[in-house]
Amino acid sequence: MFDLENNLNAMNTSSKSNKLLGFIVSNLLVLVIIGVNRLLHVEKNGVMVYSQFVILPILIGIISAWFWRDLHLKTKTIIGYSLINSLLAIALSYIFLGEGVICLIIVSPLILVFVITGAFIGKMMFRKKNQTINVSIVSLLLMVFVVDSISDHQYENMVSDEIVINAPPSKIWKNVVAFDKIKQPNKYWLFKIGMPSPMQTTVTGYKYGAGRKCIFSNGYTFDEKIVAFDVNKNLTFDIVGQPQDPEIMGHIDINRGQFLLKDNGNGTTTLIGNSWYNLRVFPIWYYDVWAESITRNVHLRVMDHIKKLSEQ
Amino acid sequence: MFSFVVKRLGFIKNIPLTALIFDSGIKLWLSVFEPKKLIWLDSLEEKVVSWEGVSISLHKFGGTQFNFNKKEIGHVHSNGILDVLFDQETKKHLMGKGEAEEHHVFKRSGWISFYIKSDTDVELALALLKKSYLRIAQKVI
The missing domain is CATH 3.30.530.20 (START domain)
Structure with a gap:
């Protein structure tokens, strides 16, 4: 009886920590990617490329989904968590990237939709338990990010x-x-x-x-x-x-x-x-x-x- | 809106990720204005996945695809449209009984569409998917 109770408690604690890690790790990792990108001066004249607003939010969603893969989350919960993730990403952009409030209001719908898309892509990826495909998809996204970052953008x-x-x-x-x-x-x-x-x-x-x-x-x-x-x-x-x-x-x-x-x-x-x-x-x-x-x-x-x- | 995008802006599905992004937009919309539909779709997914040998994947035009042995059983778009492929005879039979409608895009094919609009529609959707599942399973086994 006590063993069962202990196991249930351990599972609850593990669920909570996985839920939190889904928020923290995904956002921190993306922040590091942007930081490295800026340190290496990949961005030309402050140009912000599409992959920063598309690939990286999708990556946030996928990474979160990996931490949430055993929580059997309902669609509505995934959307709610993605909303929290997007707000975190926006707050971090304000604090660390120096983006303005109005600029962040403009970008927020884009971030939210891509974070949700990433979370559902991740949900399917990690159900399949096919690590080769999963690594390939994440690598492909990172490759697109690097290529896009070093490409010329004129408009x-x-x-x-x-x-x-x-x-x-x-x-x-x-x-x-x-x-x-x-x-x-x-x-x-x-x-x-x-x-x-x-x-x-x-x-x-x-x-x-x-x-x-x-x-x-x-x-x-x-x-x-x-x-x-x-x-x-x-x-x-x-x-x-x-x-x-x-x-x-x-x-x-x-x-x-x-x-x-x-x-x-x-x-x-x-x-x-x-x-x-x-x-x-x-x-x-x-x-x-x-x-x-x-x-x-x-x-x-x-x-x-x-x-x-x-x-x- | 969904119908307009599928019929008039169908070309955008060829741009990678676009269909999935559009589907995410639908999910976001439903979570605010029709959250019950998301619950029904979750319940449908949960039940179909419990059938032996069934797996799910993202449908290329957005939504959840149900598979058995790498063959598609059917797929459900996030706005509640279930699409299932049958032979013409089964399609005619189902449409005659009012259990399905012509596919929302490919009207001449064996594809049927079923619109999940209420809690009870989930059971009817399950019955259609079960029919397709058994048909595919029989062929494979």
């Missing part, structure tokens, strides 16, 4: 938006080149929760080659140089200095901005805002959706303000 995109302003180009032009503080409250949810939004633009002169500054709500400033100054038609500026903060600005390089004014001949003007950027975070199919959305909302906030000033 440039352009976002364009337009609005119609009830004013002629001559009245809009000065507001396009520079404008006073935007006082309207933010409408975009990421700006509302703390992502820096554009506030003010200043120029050193109304001419080609002049310096321009775009000041954001947190005080960060983009230094720009006017490279096309076609009065009432085209203002193009290159970004020559960009703040690096842990939020989204650390993962995107804005290269050029442009305002085009088209006289509609009826007292209105179509104002077109274009931005060119390089993304330093992959996979593109996920992050570019966010980058486009953020750029679009930067455009619209500035262009709405220009509209308001010009229509007064």
Whole structure:
């Protein structure tokens, strides 16, 4: 009777420790992989490759599943544990990798889905008790991670938006080149929760080659140089200095901005805002959706303000 | 949603891991909005795995695949669609009795689909899988 009780107690303790090890070992191992990756300077110019957001979360799930293999967990429990694992990974990224809160909010759905996928891949892998296949799958994932880390990643995109302003180009032009503080409250949810939004633009002169500054709500400033100054038609500026903060600005390089004014001949003007950027975070199919959305909302906030000033 | 992805975005299943990732998304969705379905699917899996010689694996298009001697008995997607392969005659018979529907994609094949929508559907799903299991086991043995 006592033996049975002792065995049950021992099993319970072992289950608890395996459950915990599933959380701890998987996250620590992945943290070490990222640390080594950074120490070896594999990441080029701070580029974060897709495998960091895909392969490594899958690996977290698989490693956890190995520790949980004898716990006979139900699907709902595996999803719950994967959620805890994802939160741990996100917290560790905040503490050790210096990622910003908004950036982590953006990445969290991706991490969660891949950790869950890894946990279910692991569940099946370790049921089969085929160590050769298991080692092969983990090795393949690590190989993909290494190859992806040392590969070149380049991605440039352009976002364009337009609005119609009830004013002629001559009245809009000065507001396009520079404008006073935007006082309207933010409408975009990421700006509302703390992502820096554009506030003010200043120029050193109304001419080609002049310096321009775009000041954001947190005080960060983009230094720009006017490279096309076609009065009432085209203002193009290159970004020559960009703040690096842990939020989204650390993962995107804005290269050029442009305002085009088209006289509609009826007292209105179509104002077109274009931005060119390089993304330093992959996979593109996920992050570019966010980058486009953020750029679009930067455009619209500035262009709405220009509209308001010009229509007064 | 599932039907739209399978019919219109079917090509994405050829990208490694995509189907499994989509399936994880379904599981996550169900865990919040329809957790009972996950319990039914767990119960189905647990019972089928208890049959002699049955093993499970991940289905290539997402979900759990039940196998006997390396041959597929059937598979269940995480949204509760059970797919089982029969011969045309058995398929006709099952559909005639209202115990199965045409496969959600391959309508002309011997594949049937059965939608697990309630607790009692688990027993009906088990009966379909048992039929397929016995058919395959007879051939193998």
